[in-house]
Amino acid sequence: MDGNISVLIAVLVTWAGVVWYLVKVDRNVKRRSKP
Amino acid sequence: MTILKIAAIILITVAAVLALVTDPPLASLTAGGGSSRIFFFHVPVAMVSFLSFMIAAGYAVAYLRTRRPVHDEAQAVAAELGLTFSIVAMITGAIWAKQAWGAYWNWDPRQLFLFVLILFYGAFFALRQATTIAESRRRLSAVYLVFGGAISPFLFFVLPRMYRSLHEDANQVVIATQGKINMSATVGTIFALSSVGFVLLFIWLFQLGRTAARIQSVSEGDDQ
Numbered sequence: 001m002d003g004n005i006s007v008l009i010a011v012l013v014t015w016a017g018v019v020w021y022l023v024k025v026d027r028n029v030k031r032r033s034k035p
Numbered sequence: 036m037t038i039l040k041i042a043a044i045i046l047i048t049v050a051a052v053l054a055l056v057t058d059p060p061l062a063s064l065t066a067g068g069g070s071s072r073i074f075f076f077h078v079p080v081a082m083v084s085f086l087s088f089m090i091a092a093g094y095a096v097a098y099l100r101t102r103r104p105v106h107d108e109a110q111a112v113a114a115e116l117g118l119t120f121s122i123v124a125m126i127t128g129a130i131w132a133k134q135a136w137g138a139y140w141n142w143d144p145r146q147l148f149l150f151v152l153i154l155f156y157g158a159f160f161a162l163r164q165a166t167t168i169a170e171s172r173r174r175l176s177a178v179y180l181v182f183g184g185a186i187s188p189f190l191f192f193v194l195p196r197m198y199r200s201l202h203e204d205a206n207q208v209v210i211a212t213q214g215k216i217n218m219s220a221t222v223g224t225i226f227a228l229s230s231v232g233f234v235l236l237f238i239w240l241f242q243l244g245r246t247a248a249r250i251q252s253v254s255e256g257d258d259q
Binding site: 007008012015019022029032033 | 055246247
């Protein structure tokens with residue numbers, strides 16, 4: 001279980017990074033798509 | 036669209052947490068136990084890559100019928116996402132294979148045919164760069180992706196089943212026993228959450244990619 005918790009934290013931190021980057025790109029594209 | 040994005044993030048997060056705090060789906064497999072949790076990501080990602088290739092083929096047919104540049108942009112974005120998800124499926128599969136079968140690469144039919152698909156769709160982007168004439172590029176791309184849509188079901192579903200595969204262990208324990216779904220309620224629920232989450236993520240990325248492609252076409256004056 002201890003091993004799983006460290007894997008879980010690693011997965012969640014990585015996923016948070018992916019989401020942060022996606023949201024950033026999404027906002028950027030939305031801003032540039034407005035005339 | 037905002038709800039869809041939030042739903043994608045929540046579903047994948049919940050699936051990740053549940054996958055790691057519940058019992059592994061293939062505890063009965065020798066040496067494969069804990070690592071089998073990656074099943075909840077490996078299989079949905081592979082399913083989404085197949086969905087992407089089919090959507091790319093659908094937009095390719097739409098382009099050939101209508102010749103609208105937006106359909107060309109959509110087919111390219113879908114193919115790009117399909118390739119990306121295939122590579123993720125290949126990497127997650129290799130990590131699992133190392134734990135369960137002892138090596139990252141095992142010449143397993145499913146591994147091999149997914150690799151063939153990755154090469155096929157990788158070549159698509161080389162083809163798109165091969166000509167600077169917009170009309171030729173779009174038409175060539177569309178024909179290539181229609182062909183891709185025709186061969187993908189065979190490479191995903193038919194050919195891997197024609198040969199003995201290391202995947203058979205996993206298939207029998209989790210997915211199907213004599214044609215029936217064989218998942219416990221917990222495994223089925225996490226798998227469903229993850230699958231829906233990845234489909235929503237695909238929709239988000241697809242819309243994002245299409246908007247970005249439109250901006251690029253307009254700025255390059257390539258939207259005629």
